[in-house]
Amino acid sequence: MEFSKLNKWLNELNICIRCGYCYEHCPLYKISNWEIDTPRGKLLLTYGLLTGRIKPSSYVAEKLFQCFYCKNCSKSCSAQVSPTDIFTDARTDFLGLGFQVQGTTVKNDEKRCITCGRCVSVCKAKALSMDISNMRVLVDRIKCKGCGVCVAECPVGAMSQKQGFGVSRPELSAKIVGPLAEVRQTPKVIILCCDWSIYPGLRLSRTELTETESPASIIVTVCGGRIDPGLILDTFCRGAWGVMIACCPLGECEHDGNYRAKDRVTLVGKLLDVLGIGSQRLRIEHFATGEDQKLKKAVAGFVSEIKSLGSI
Amino acid sequence: MKINIKLLKQIVGEENVRDNIADLYMYSSDSSVHEANPWVVVKPERVEEVQEIIRYANDRLIPVVARGAGSGACGHSVPIDGGIVMDLRRMNRILAIRPRDVLCKVEPGVVCDDLNRALQPYGLWFPSTPESGRVATIGGAIANNGSGVRAIKYGTVRDYVLGMKVVLANGELVTLGADTRAQSSGYQLDRLMVGSEGTLGIIVEATLLLRHLPKFRAMGIAKFNKLEDAGETISDIVASEVTPSLLELIDDIAITALNKTLNMNFPQVEAIVVYECDGRLKEAVDYDMQTIKEICEKHNAFGIEVGSDAKEMERIYSGRKKLFAALSRYREGFVCTSLADDMAVPSSKIAECARKIHEIGERNHVIMNAYGHCGIGVMHTKILMDATKKEQWEDAKRAVAEVYEYVRSVGGTTSGEHGIAISKAPAWKKEKADSLHMMKTIKKALDPNNILNPHKLMDAPDDWVAATKLRYPVQL
Numbered sequence A: 001m002e003f004s005k006l007n008k009w010l011n012e013l014n015i016c017i018r019c020g021y022c023y024e025h026c027p028l029y030k031i032s033n034w035e036i037d038t039p040r041g042k043l044l045l046t047y048g049l050l051t052g053r054i055k056p057s058s059y060v061a062e063k064l065f066q067c068f069y070c071k072n073c074s075k076s077c078s079a080q081v082s083p084t085d086i087f088t089d090a091r092t093d094f095l096g097l098g099f100q101v102q103g104t105t106v107k108n109d110e111k112r113c114i115t116c117g118r119c120v121s122v123c124k125a126k127a128l129s130m131d132i133s134n135m136r137v138l139v140d141r142i143k144c145k146g147c148g149v150c151v152a153e154c155p156v157g158a159m160s161q162k163q164g165f166g167v168s169r170p171e172l173s174a175k176i177v178g179p180l181a182e183v184r185q186t187p188k189v190i191i192l193c194c195d196w197s198i199y200p201g202l203r204l205s206r207t208e209l210t211e212t213e214s215p216a217s218i219i220v221t222v223c224g225g226r227i228d229p230g231l232i233l234d235t236f237c238r239g240a241w242g243v244m245i246a247c248c249p250l251g252e253c254e255h256d257g258n259y260r261a262k263d264r265v266t267l268v269g270k271l272l273d274v275l276g277i278g279s280q281r282l283r284i285e286h287f288a289t290g291e292d293q294k295l296k297k298a299v300a301g302f303v304s305e306i307k308s309l310g311s312i
Numbered sequence B: 001m002k003i004n005i006k007l008l009k010q011i012v013g014e015e016n017v018r019d020n021i022a023d024l025y026m027y028s029s030d031s032s033v034h035e036a037n038p039w040v041v042v043k044p045e046r047v048e049e050v051q052e053i054i055r056y057a058n059d060r061l062i063p064v065v066a067r068g069a070g071s072g073a074c075g076h077s078v079p080i081d082g083g084i085v086m087d088l089r090r091m092n093r094i095l096a097i098r099p100r101d102v103l104c105k106v107e108p109g110v111v112c113d114d115l116n117r118a119l120q121p122y123g124l125w126f127p128s129t130p131e132s133g134r135v136a137t138i139g140g141a142i143a144n145n146g147s148g149v150r151a152i153k154y155g156t157v158r159d160y161v162l163g164m165k166v167v168l169a170n171g172e173l174v175t176l177g178a179d180t181r182a183q184s185s186g187y188q189l190d191r192l193m194v195g196s197e198g199t200l201g202i203i204v205e206a207t208l209l210l211r212h213l214p215k216f217r218a219m220g221i222a223k224f225n226k227l228e229d230a231g232e233t234i235s236d237i238v239a240s241e242v243t244p245s246l247l248e249l250i251d252d253i254a255i256t257a258l259n260k261t262l263n264m265n266f267p268q269v270e271a272i273v274v275y276e277c278d279g280r281l282k283e284a285v286d287y288d289m290q291t292i293k294e295i296c297e298k299h300n301a302f303g304i305e306v307g308s309d310a311k312e313m314e315r316i317y318s319g320r321k322k323l324f325a326a327l328s329r330y331r332e333g334f335v336c337t338s339l340a341d342d343m344a345v346p347s348s349k350i351a352e353c354a355r356k357i358h359e360i361g362e363r364n365h366v367i368m369n370a371y372g373h374c375g376i377g378v379m380h381t382k383i384l385m386d387a388t389k390k391e392q393w394e395d396a397k398r399a400v401a402e403v404y405e406y407v408r409s410v411g412g413t414t415s416g417e418h419g420i421a422i423s424k425a426p427a428w429k430k431e432k433a434d435s436l437h438m439m440k441t442i443k444k445a446l447d448p449n450n451i452l453n454p455h456k457l458m459d460a461p462d463d464w465v466a467a468t469k470l471r472y473p474v475q476l
Helices: A006-015 A027-032 A039-051 A058-064 A072-076 A083-096 A118-122 A149-153 A169-181 A199-211 A229-237 A257-274 A292-309 B005-012 B021-026 B047-060 B112-122 B138-144 B189-193 B227-239 B252-262 B282-298 B310-321 B323-329 B347-363 B390-409 B425-431 B433-446
Strands: A128-131 A136-139 A189-194 A217-221 A242-247 A282-286 B040-042 B064-067 B084-087 B094-098 B103-106 B161-167 B173-177 B202-209 B216-224 B246-251 B271-279 B302-307 B335-337 B342-344 B378-380 B383-385
Touching (some): A006 A039, A006 B335, A039 A058, A039 B021, A118 A128, A118 A149, A169 A229, A229 A257, A242 A257, A242 A292, A257 A282, B005 B040, B005 B047, B021 B040, B047 B064, B047 B084, B064 B202, B094 B112, B103 B112, B112 B138, B138 B202, B161 B189, B173 B189, B216 B310, B227 B271, B246 B252, B252 B271, B271 B282, B271 B310, B310 B323, B323 B335, B342 B390, B347 B378, B383 B390, B390 B425, B425 B433
Parallel strands (some): A189 A242, A242 A282, B040 B084, B064 B084
Antiparallel strands (some): B161 B202, B216 B302, B246 B271, B342 B378
16 A cells, blocks of 8 residues: 555545635745645645545655644644644655655755764654764654754754755845844844744734834744854844844743753853853743733833843 | 646746646635646736736636635635636735725735734724634635624625725726725626626725724623524524624534534533624623623523633634534544535524524434524534545435525525535525526626636536535545
8 A cells, every 4th residue: 555654544634624724824834825835735635645636746745744843733723633643644655655855854964964963862853863883863754843953953064954944044044134134123133933832923913013113023933942053143243233032931842942042042142241242132032822912022121121232 | 728837937937836736736625525626826926917817818718716715615716617726815915004094905815814913003903804814815705705703793895895906807907996985876896896706807906994993892602402592592682772793603513513622611502692792882882791691581591601801702702713623523424514504594584594404414314503693694504424425415415405495485595605606506596596697697798708717606517516526535
């Protein structure tokens, strides 16, 4: 049987009414704006495969390997369909069929890798392992959820994610350049948000934040743990007066990325003090899903403090 | 038919055209039971692009089906004849919010809830937002004349459309209506476009009347041991001097589904009625709430809970909005299909209609439930069945026919808010038998080559089951 893992989901796929509520908060759809990148679209892909409407192809496989497992889709589905579980089984079947695709999963550059094992130790999904006999890092593309914590943690830049999903380093840097280039916008505050917890609330708050007094620019990333020290420093170098990292409450992050982010904020804060910039210009705050009002207040408070500090 | 993909890419850009079989399959269905692949999908961003696509399609007699969120319940955006599906979600700009004129101008791809978030700082809102407003687009809501839970006080989408810009079948751009509330005689062509389901033109901009957000809201939930009592209560409330801002019936099947999937903790009774009043004065709202409570009590309601806690009210609304999908979990092996889903009956017939629906479901070996915005006469049902069995589709077909026969017999209408498209067309054509010729004449005059969403409404096939391939894996 071609789709031995996926087969069991046919009834669940019948249950899906295709209302589309699942794509409301899908970060991938926000980037591509194509139906095929929505959770509904990917459920249709699996349905099409099982019912013979479409044939397996590299294109289809690549799409099914594109998911950050934020599970905003599952949370919005009152039919209780779990898209991510279905995608995981589809991934297994596609690998079994011999398809070699990366999607949103991480890649290890063996030429750069010094096999320090740092990435393996921070991967909560246990998607990374050390092949001792060949001294190389192996990526389990079924388990990898694309959080990017290992990418941020790698000391030599050997871990990477493909461009096109808004999470690669060049893309994150590019997102910062735009708002900071707006010369009239002061104080220049950048908020780096984790969309696992903040994104739905962020959408609720965004209009008010931009319509009223707050000039902060919000950038959505995937996980607070993806924000590497270099990115934070780069943000200051490009003219930011202050940077806030907004991520899940401690203990609630699927990847423990918020602990990583917290450590990095402490570290970079010390550096900012040494440089005379001041650690008070860098802050980490924790928000649970739906705490949009708390986020709004925290942003307004931070902007006000940075305003009184002035530019660097 | 060979489509000039290269030309379409020149019009909207390489990245906004797809003809891969996997992408085409994405656009083959919506929330209905139907399925048909388009030949190509395009995503225009500007009005001029829409015009160029339409000119090309009209010249080559290629069908064009406009699509928003694809959340329609009866096959509006299913390209029954193939052709071009035009995904309008890139046209999602709010062009103007004019508080002094109490109106806004929007592109068709603006998501309903996004518009309301943008309006909130001005103390304004667009009340006629469908339950699917989290994804549903304004263009879809207009093309379908949606309404939503607050229509009892605030009316339907048609009441809020002041004007619009439309690309006609020949590619011409016309401005219909005006920025005023009053528009005297002459054919009100903007109103004609509302509810035309993409068959007369592509709406590329809409001018919408807005309302001020109410200062106070209160909600009540009344429980009933008999479905009929709940129905009669609604009829009496509608006939009273009070106009609630929300008046919903939820029957036992819906209660079970909501409790099971969303832990709503609704009491397991035969029916509940949810009502809400809003206004500028707390005292006035309280007075209306009291009147409704008394009507409920007259019909044996018990355990009436009244409150104005915003979080609790949001929990109830949110649960109500997710009922359609929740019904899929009512019984193992039965999936929720959007059939006979939104008839409207005169307000005195609510109780009778609800009971009829249950009876028809039982008689035809499917599960049908009764819920909805009964304050405006809209009675929702869904057909829960084993969609993989051929005989269940025969059962469903009989049940649908029986429901609509009853609806017509009491002076009701086939669709109160979800539209006609394919699934409801056979019943609707019976209901509108003597005006179908008028409609066909209008269609012919505005779209002589029949390229705009062909074979929907009055031109849809007479057998909805055989109209397209069904989305489910079933051999008929």
